Amino acid sequence: MAGPDDKNQKVVHGYGDGGVDTVLSVDEVHEAADAISQRPSRETLRGLADGEPVLRIEGLVAGYGRMEILHDIDLYVGKGQSLCLIGPNGAGKSTILHSIYGFTQIMDGEIRFEDRVVTRVNPNKKLKECGIAYILQDNSVFPDMTVEENLWMGGFLLNKSDATRAAAERVFEKYDRLAARRNQPARVLSGGERRLLEISRALVMDPAILLVDEPSIGLEPRFINMVFEILHDLQHNEGKTIIMVEQNAKKGLEYADIGYVLVSGEVAMAGKGDDLLADPEVGRLFLGG
Numbered sequence: 001m002a003g004p005d006d007k008n009q010k011v012v013h014g015y016g017d018g019g020v021d022t023v024l025s026v027d028e029v030h031e032a033a034d035a036i037s038q039r040p041s042r043e044t045l046r047g048l049a050d051g052e053p054v055l056r057i058e059g060l061v062a063g064y065g066r067m068e069i070l071h072d073i074d075l076y077v078g079k080g081q082s083l084c085l086i087g088p089n090g091a092g093k094s095t096i097l098h099s100i101y102g103f104t105q106i107m108d109g110e111i112r113f114e115d116r117v118v119t120r121v122n123p124n125k126k127l128k129e130c131g132i133a134y135i136l137q138d139n140s141v142f143p144d145m146t147v148e149e150n151l152w153m154g155g156f157l158l159n160k161s162d163a164t165r166a167a168a169e170r171v172f173e174k175y176d177r178l179a180a181r182r183n184q185p186a187r188v189l190s191g192g193e194r195r196l197l198e199i200s201r202a203l204v205m206d207p208a209i210l211l212v213d214e215p216s217i218g219l220e221p222r223f224i225n226m227v228f229e230i231l232h233d234l235q236h237n238e239g240k241t242i243i244m245v246e247q248n249a250k251k252g253l254e255y256a257d258i259g260y261v262l263v264s265g266e267v268a269m270a271g272k273g274d275d276l277l278a279d280p281e282v283g284r285l286f287l288g289g
């Protein structure tokens, strides 16, 4: 049990970029986040999505093995919109992305892509038939392969190597930084270029929906901005729908059209990204004061 004196010992595990005196411990965040939970209704969540949702999750109960992590999750996102999940460590944010892609045990509920029920469709089919791509975070490039070969790996589900090569070519036309290094091993890339390669590899399949887990993790600030600019371009100029998890709640909410706060496997709050950003409780818990 924590004694009364422990209150004065600041534990520096927090969110956002406020000063140390505004940082709450993980336990404090959990408790306080539970307390502010508003459990938004299905109608509220539905109302945040523009038009007919391209992806619709209703009553999702899911986890790993027999362990239930997500309890009755609803989520709606319109075509060409972006949605950012924030919340404390272990809340189940990544598990939502995993469930959409097909990496979890789904115990109840439904996931729909446009008109198709895809609840238990496996990841390869999700990618090939539904155009849902999951962007692996951190260190998923093959360091000894060239940048170009790494991109070709993104087309492993395409039988036609011509189509893969053409898709890689489109990536090089778009991103000079990668084109300049196409024949070099991926290990020479900077952290930001590596993240760009991870995102681009998913683009080879021309997905409609990008699932992105913590795009800013481990990057220096200038690369963080670059990654968000790239995601912004993919959303606004190429019509991609983006569902992301972001530990940097401020960046994530500034970027996204819709924000969900996930706490203990439930949606505790939801709103337009800007509205959550301006919410004092969200600020206190996730934005560092």
Ligand SMILES: Nc1ncnc2c1ncn2[C@@H]1O[C@H](COP(=O)(O)OP(=O)(O)OP(=O)(O)O)[C@@H](O)[C@H]1O
Residues within 6 Å of the ligand: 064, 067, 069, 087, 088, 089, 090, 091, 092, 093, 094, 095, 096, 245, 247
């Ligand atoms: N492959 C797995 N097998 C078993 N349990 C898992 C697995 N992956 C995650 N978990 C558990 O599921 C819970 C939710 O984890 P999840 O990774 O979804 O949290 P998160 O909100 O993404 O947290 P973080 O901010 O730390 O990334 C945690 O208790 C975690 O231990």
Ligand SMILES: [Mg+2]
Residues within 6 Å of the ligand: 093, 094, 095, 245
């Ligand atoms: Mg996670």
